[in-house]
Amino acid sequence: MTDAAAAHARPTLADVAARAGVSASTASLAFSGSGPVSDATRERVFAAAKALDYAGPDPRAQSLRRGRSGIVGVVLEERVRAAFLDPVKIQMLDGISEGIVPLGAGLLLLTDTGEGAVSVANAPVDAVALIGCSPRLAHTVAQLRLRGIPMVAIEGHAGDDIIEISIDNEDATRRGAEHLRELGHSRVALVTLPLDPERTRGPLTPEREAESTSATTSERIAGARLVFPGIGGVTAGASDVEEGRLAGLALLADPETRPTAVIAQSDLLAAGVIRAAEELGLAVPADVSVLGFDGVRVDGLAPYDLTTLVQPSAAKGRAAGEALVQMLAGEHPEGTCFSSVFHRGNTTAPPAR
Amino acid sequence: MTDAAAAHARPTLADVAARAGVSASTASLAFSGSGPVSDATRERVFAAAKALDYAGPDPRAQSLRRGRSGIVGVVLEERVRAAFLDPVKIQMLDGISEGIVPLGAGLLLLTDTGEGAVSVANAPVDAVALIGCSPRLAHTVAQLRLRGIPMVAIEGHAGDDIIEISIDNEDATRRGAEHLRELGHSRVALVTLPLDPERTRGPLTPEREAESTSATTSERIAGARLVFPGIGGVTAGASDVEEGRLAGLALLADPETRPTAVIAQSDLLAAGVIRAAEELGLAVPADVSVLGFDGVRVDGLAPYDLTTLVQPSAAKGRAAGEALVQMLAGEHPEGTCFSSVFHRGNTTAPPAR
DNA sequence: CTGAAAGCGCTTACAG
DNA sequence: CTGAAAGCGCTTACAG
Structure with a gap:
């Protein structure tokens, strides 16, 4: 079979189950590891998967069925480049990715411009971190709230019921x-x-x-x-x-x-x-x-x-990520307000006269 | 209804259709705009959606049904922070996001460490750009190939059948x-x-x-x-x-x-x-x-x-994004090899002796 | 430990 | 222009 042909007919869990001589339910259990499956059966399923070049359960079907996509969105207030040019944002992003480690979720970059097919209005995300004090925040928040997606705002008051991670x-x-x-x-x-x-x-x-x-x-x-x-x-x-x-x-x-x-x-x-x-x-x-x-x-x-x-930009990101993890676990975390530290460099001095 | 209650029972297209007195198919057409629906019907559907606080079709169901998630993955060879600290990578990332604009897709950040629930092995992506010449490339590529996901490698030979965007x-x-x-x-x-x-x-x-x-x-x-x-x-x-x-x-x-x-x-x-x-x-x-x-x-x-x-880092990213767009359209783009330009600064001079 | 059944929410031919 | 039907691929109670 050529690659092209294979691409048109990827095997499904059902195919694997059939070849292994078990039900789809059992095959599913074997892959998720979350149910009681005998070693022999499990190995038969894996062997069938290997024989069919089955890459594992389709994440699209999993997320529909489970109601979770395993993706956390990060809403930037501008185009990707602009955000990446701002060192503060990069540190926050890194902090977020650290904070959501327990979720094992990926980070989806979104902008609040509403352009493109994937936007705040329809991105397959489980939770969202709003980065930066975007003026367009209100609209973004309204869409997310309508969708029932947990969110946390880093810098900026997004609404009375929305967790805020801020500084002084x-x-x-x-x-x-x-x-x-x-x-x-x-x-x-x-x-x-x-x-x-x-x-x-x-x-x-x-x-x-x-x-x-x-x-x-x-x-x-x-x-x-x-x-x-x-x-x-x-x-x-x-x-x-x-x-x-x-x-x-x-x-x-x-x-x-x-x-x-x-x-x-x-x-x-x-x-x-x-x-x-x-x-x-x-x-x-x-x-x-x-x-x-x-x-x-x-x-x-x-x-x-x-x-x-x-x-503390990275700490802010981490706190935001951790708050989202808690919300996804059904908890109701509080917001956090961090303190900044004065650094005296060499760009300030008494006035000339 | 409280927010919490609403979160447990979000309305579906079927609910909206029922309230509007039309079939689910018609309601779907009204939202996608891709079919012939009378103005009156469309407005009835939208009114019902509004009344029910329906935020639009669930992206998880859409992507299962359509077989597309609208997400492009970017595989970084290290943790997010490390990639973001490298100006070359940031420029490539920005170039990619520019290149995939026609797709209207979001960018999902992935690392090739295989950690976390969402990884190269199961991320809901339509296509993937491999950034950087990661030594772990082979494994990543094998997983993606098994899944039949189009990919392009920026810097690094990922396999004979894989498009490469490189420089001299x-x-x-x-x-x-x-x-x-x-x-x-x-x-x-x-x-x-x-x-x-x-x-x-x-x-x-x-x-x-x-x-x-x-x-x-x-x-x-x-x-x-x-x-x-x-x-x-x-x-x-x-x-x-x-x-x-x-x-x-x-x-x-x-x-x-x-x-x-x-x-x-x-x-x-x-x-x-x-x-x-x-x-x-x-x-x-x-x-x-x-x-x-x-x-x-x-x-x-x-x-x-x-x-x-x-x-030309940004150009490389853009070329990679454009190649993915073409592949998703069923085309077979070629790789590209860009040229670098020598810049004489002040850190080189004849040897002392 | 295993299987049959239902259903996640949507879209898409197909009829009419 | 609208509707009935099938099905995308999986997981999860529920029985056995």
């Missing part, structure tokens, strides 16, 4: 801001993460803040306000170096209005602000201090050692 | 080696990628090379031999900076035997060799020249600009 965004930012104040800064500006579903770039305004759909962004803004009540700034269109650079240029170009310190809401954005400062001939930290958030090593940023708030 | 490992390395020879180097050593399934660290010996299970490693060694016939060196236990550092220390510690140039088989390994040189008080490239492979930006390596062979 407000307090951590407050501590970073206090560090700047202690250095003597008073003219400080923010470079925030996206605020709305369109990820609109631009100045931070009370209107836009009021309409924020990103809890993380809002919380970190609030933390900065605790120290610098009137602080303003700009919103980036994503968390990456280029967006940080654009924001930095907008903030630092005019010597008249230039802040002496910038609070960026991610390390990638902070790195971009540093790039912008360099382009404008400004020294960091002599002319501008830059504070980040995340505590990831940013590619090519050396010899700068970013002053930042280090958050 | 031998020729690219040859060009890099020639660059070193032209600079005047003659005492050159290799730091290779793993050679065997155990990823054994240690000196390169004819025996070990003969038993290599990694085509990529062997091809790159062969390319170096075209220029430096007797070249030896050490094998790293993985492609990361720390392994490169260990290899570099082994190679550079003894001033008597120290090479004037090192050919590393990945940029990450090259970065590690540079770190080792620094630790030993050697200057790069003044005391030791270092050549990499991949053309990725290595975190924290600035101001070094690695001399390397730049390979």
Whole structure:
């Protein structure tokens, strides 16, 4: 039989059972190992399977019958590449895969754009981790809730009944801001993460803040306000170096209005602000201090050692994965809020004058 | 009805059909949009679905019935984190997700360790991309072949009948080696990628090379031999900076035997060799020249600009994804071999003496 | 320890 | 345009 022909007529459990001279039920038991089957019978079944090139029970049929697919979905708020370019997300992903080990489940990457045949609305997943504070969260959550799929949100309030794994965004930012104040800064500006579903770039305004759909962004803004009540700034269109650079240029170009310190809401954005400062001939930290958030090593940023708030990204992922395992076991786990640690690098210093 | 109760009795297509007063077939047609259904009927079905909180056809039943799961597997040769730490793999992954867009399929992350309930042996995937030149390839391929699942291998010969997406490992390395020879180097050593399934660290010996299970490693060694016939060196236990550092220390510690140039088989390994040189008080490239492979930006390596062979990682992934799409459409695509581009950075120079 | 039966939820020819 | 029927491949009570 050629490969092509074989592909058109793969053997089924029934075929194997027939050849082994047992019932399908018995053959099934032999494969699952979950029932009492005599050694002789088991071996007859396996021999038949081998003879027929049977690769084992079809997972599609198993999951229909069992009501479980053995797959955990991870909803990214953007295309796969973008998520993979963010070190924080990678660490969370790895943490999740660690957390769900007891499930032996695979990780299915999903985006919340709703494109493609396989989406949040119909992916064959048993549970889902929502990564990142996506503005589109509400819609995603509604679909998942309708489907009765357990979910946990990492960063972001997805609904009162949905477990949240978060960090101390407000307090951590407050501590970073206090560090700047202690250095003597008073003219400080923010470079925030996206605020709305369109990820609109631009100045931070009370209107836009009021309409924020990103809890993380809002919380970190609030933390900065605790120290610098009137602080303003700009919103980036994503968390990456280029967006940080654009924001930095907008903030630092005019010597008249230039802040002496910038609070960026991610390390990638902070790195971009540093790039912008360099382009404008400004020294960091002599002319501008830059504070980040995340505590990831940013590619090519050396010899700068970013002053930042280090958050436990992998631990967050692991906690999320563990929570899903518990929910699938019928338990009702609590959410977790982790603490970030202030790291003093070499990108902050007292203001020049 | 409480959420918990709802979770125990999710409505089915049959329920929706009954409420809409139509047959299940018609309701199915209404949802799939693939059959002739009158507007009035369709709306009645949707109204019933809404009233019952029906989230749409169960993907598990659909995939059993249709024989397709809408999921493409990506087999990583190591744990998720390790793959995500390798920029080359991330670029390939992103390329794959781009290549399978026409399928609208999700990407399921799998490792070839065989652990967990969902593995290569039973994952509900329609097709699979094998990433990286894993030594465990043979076993993975055998399982997939038995299951009749179309696959494509990125880097690595998986079998005569399996499409390969590769690059010019031998020729690219040859060009890099020639660059070193032209600079005047003659005492050159290799730091290779793993050679065997155990990823054994240690000196390169004819025996070990003969038993290599990694085509990529062997091809790159062969390319170096075209220029430096007797070249030896050490094998790293993985492609990361720390392994490169260990290899570099082994190679550079003894001033008597120290090479004037090192050919590393990945940029990450090259970065590690540079770190080792620094630790030993050697200057790069003044005391030791270092050549990499991949053309990725290595975190924290600035101001070094690695001399390397730049390979088109994302394009490889895309080609792999596209090949799978074609195979699923019943076509028989060819493999592709891409070319790498030599990049002259600042880590190679004529030997000191 | 083994088998007959029912059914997981859907889609797809096939009739009408 | 709509419906009745069969079946995708398996697992799970239930009997024996």
